[in-house]
Amino acid sequence: MSAQKTPAARGNGRFALLVAVLAVSVVASTWLAVSIGAVHVALPQAWAIVADRLVPGLVPRTWTPVHEQIVWQFRLPRALLALLVGAGLAVVGAVLQALVRNPLADPFLLGISSGASFGAVVVFIMGASALGGLSLSAAAFAGALLALALVYVLAQRSGRLTPSRLVLAGVALAYLFQAAYSFVLQQAQSGRAAQQVLFWLMGSLGGARWEMLPLPSVVLAAGLTYLLLQHRPLNALSAGEETAVSLGVNVHRLRITLFVLTSLLVGVLVATSGAVAFVGLIVPHAARLLVGADHRRMLPVTALLGAAFLQLVDVAARMVVAPQELALSIVTALFGVPFFLWLLRRRSVDRAVTVT
Amino acid sequence: MKKLLVLAMALTLAACGQVPATREAEPAAAPQAGFPVTVSNCGRTLTFDKPPAKVVTGYHPALETLFALGLGDRVAGRTNFSESAFLPGHKEPYDRIPEISPTIMLPQKELMLAQGADFVLDNSIASFDAAGGYATVEELDAAGAPVYIMGGWCSPEAALEFTLDDTLTDLRNLGAIFGVPDRADQLINELRADLDDVRERVGGRPPVKVLATDGGKGPVNAYGGAGVTHQLITAAGGQNVLADVKADYTEVNPEAIAAAQPDAVVISEYATLRGEKKPTVAAKAADTLSVAANSPAAKDDRVFALPVAAQHPGYRNLLAVVDLARFLHPDAFQR
Numbered sequence: 001m002s003a004q005k006t007p008a009a010r011g012n013g014r015f016a017l018l019v020a021v022l023a024v025s026v027v028a029s030t031w032l033a034v035s036i037g038a039v040h041v042a043l044p045q046a047w048a049i050v051a052d053r054l055v056p057g058l059v060p061r062t063w064t065p066v067h068e069q070i071v072w073q074f075r076l077p078r079a080l081l082a083l084l085v086g087a088g089l090a091v092v093g094a095v096l097q098a099l100v101r102n103p104l105a106d107p108f109l110l111g112i113s114s115g116a117s118f119g120a121v122v123v124f125i126m127g128a129s130a131l132g133g134l135s136l137s138a139a140a141f142a143g144a145l146l147a148l149a150l151v152y153v154l155a156q157r158s159g160r161l162t163p164s165r166l167v168l169a170g171v172a173l174a175y176l177f178q179a180a181y182s183f184v185l186q187q188a189q190s191g192r193a194a195q196q197v198l199f200w201l202m203g204s205l206g207g208a209r210w211e212m213l214p215l216p217s218v219v220l221a222a223g224l225t226y227l228l229l230q231h232r233p234l235n236a237l238s239a240g241e242e243t244a245v246s247l248g249v250n251v252h253r254l255r256i257t258l259f260v261l262t263s264l265l266v267g268v269l270v271a272t273s274g275a276v277a278f279v280g281l282i283v284p285h286a287a288r289l290l291v292g293a294d295h296r297r298m299l300p301v302t303a304l305l306g307a308a309f310l311q312l313v314d315v316a317a318r319m320v321v322a323p324q325e326l327a328l329s330i331v332t333a334l335f336g337v338p339f340f341l342w343l344l345r346r347r348s349v350d351r352a353v354t355v356t
Numbered sequence: 357m358k359k360l361l362v363l364a365m366a367l368t369l370a371a372c373g374q375v376p377a378t379r380e381a382e383p384a385a386a387p388q389a390g391f392p393v394t395v396s397n398c399g400r401t402l403t404f405d406k407p408p409a410k411v412v413t414g415y416h417p418a419l420e421t422l423f424a425l426g427l428g429d430r431v432a433g434r435t436n437f438s439e440s441a442f443l444p445g446h447k448e449p450y451d452r453i454p455e456i457s458p459t460i461m462l463p464q465k466e467l468m469l470a471q472g473a474d475f476v477l478d479n480s481i482a483s484f485d486a487a488g489g490y491a492t493v494e495e496l497d498a499a500g501a502p503v504y505i506m507g508g509w510c511s512p513e514a515a516l517e518f519t520l521d522d523t524l525t526d527l528r529n530l531g532a533i534f535g536v537p538d539r540a541d542q543l544i545n546e547l548r549a550d551l552d553d554v555r556e557r558v559g560g561r562p563p564v565k566v567l568a569t570d571g572g573k574g575p576v577n578a579y580g581g582a583g584v585t586h587q588l589i590t591a592a593g594g595q596n597v598l599a600d601v602k603a604d605y606t607e608v609n610p611e612a613i614a615a616a617q618p619d620a621v622v623i624s625e626y627a628t629l630r631g632e633k634k635p636t637v638a639a640k641a642a643d644t645l646s647v648a649a650n651s652p653a654a655k656d657d658r659v660f661a662l663p664v665a666a667q668h669p670g671y672r673n674l675l676a677v678v679d680l681a682r683f684l685h686p687d688a689f690q691r
Contacts, residue, residue, distance in 0.1 A: 037609065037611045038609035038611045038612040039609075039611040039612055039614070039615040064650075065650045066614055066615055066617070066650045069614050069649060069650060070611045070614050070615065074574070074610050074611050074614065075611070078574075124628075125628050125629060126628070126629055127628070127629075127632075127636065128639075187629060187630065188628055188629070189438075189439055189459060189460050189626070189627065189628055189629060189630050189632075190439070190460075190626055190628055190664065191482070192570050192577065192605060192624065192626075192664070193628045195577075195605065196570070196572065196577055199575070199607055204574075204575060204607075205574075206572075206573075206574030206575035206576075206607070206609065206610060207572075207573045207574040207575075208574065209573070318609055322609060322612070323598075323601060323608050323609045323611070323612030324575075324580075324601060324603065324606050324607055324608055324609070325575040325607045325608065325609050
């Protein structure tokens, strides 16, 4: 408050305010997502249903089983999954941009999502029996792990990962996996199956159920905690290898840890929602434009921004052509690109990625 | 490798040289009565000086339609059909016709043109998309193989306008093209009688609310209020719960499915891979009924497997109406 405050303290106040505003946006967008949908459920009723589930008997039951199913089994888990996927993809994008020191990096750069997509397409077209009875999301996760292992083997040289090898191995394997799933897709006897696959590949939260939430929640919470604890090494890494080494960071070990962590996160997220494009690319840049490149501030802002953004995107995907649905990647690009261009024009992006 | 290539070429040549022995013993030059015949199809005018004798058929319902008209002996090449069961009596004549494509699509351009067909029958313009590597309608036309597209499926938009009358129109046109108008008229009259019978039986009864899907937990892959499936449901005394969705096959929000309260569920039946004998109706039905968990259809476990071939233009459409009506209104068929 007082004029004597240091710039850092003023920055802290501004940061706290921003985080508070973003947290409110996350809650508000989730409230919106639970309140509206393809089927009209009166607002008080929607919240009475949630309240009744949380504290049974709190409110008199006046709703139909169908409305309860819609709010409790479809909308709420879907809204929560949107938060997890949005936050997760955005954080992964931020870390990968620092890891490979490239502002174009996004969660799909390292081929992990292509591996996940390959697993999903195999199950879509060839049936669960093709991969020993794995479900769609289990197959997607298995594909992600396979890609992770391959990229790691290809990118490392005597235990060291370099950004350029990582990117090249990732991009090359992404093409390989895309070719593989395109082949499986071409073998499909039915245009219907192909359409389903394409829709899934472009991302959808339509299949969200409660049982899909625990795994992404745990992985995201653990990952985010680790990354926040490592914000100093992350800052050093994004400033350059020499800087990091001179600051005493074990660069090789950090790179491997970050690679495995982000790959696992991408695998888990893509397995639940398909490949949602663009969130992981633009949200970290938006966060840097807001609070700078220091990961201590940038990562929480990225997570909150990503969560709120994907929540609103999913509401749009459900509502624009209701009761039909749009694939998420269509909406992320449609709403994300203009916003991002506006941000770019407003603020200098010269300081993007690296800490200055 | 080289040996293999030579072998493959020899096999291909052998396949090409296989002129069907079933060709009609027609009078050599004398023009057949009633010819030339002119029909219009997808905005083009097709003229035939004589009945086609070397026909290539695309997706199986096209072949079924020719079988129904007793024209199987005119077919020189067909695609593979292994996604679901054959219509009664169709397996044998199918086996006698050379398979020119191992998939449900026509073969690639070169192989297709090499067939030397004089008529091509299919039910989707996708089979003639140059981008997919297929011979286009124009190329086939120039090669002396005019293309007839069934059901008015000239474009994705046109496919939304399909009605069962389009199938009857196809039968009439094919009867004319092949010089068997009487046979076509007789079949049309029989099928019309079947449709009238269904209409009469289900007429006074309250329509059964039907949800037609292809599975999916969310979004649900469902059939909206336009296109073949919607027409089948309506003709069979059903009421499509997604009638307001102006689409054929589309992705629908699970909320809307949960709230739709269908009395019965229709699931597309097909194997997704060639040669695969396993249709996936049970799993798709389980997904759909878990979304529509509070519906009468879920309580009664009322599921009808509709072969996807019947959801494409062709003779099978009209048979499916009767089957579906019997499922939706069993009481109406007691007498």
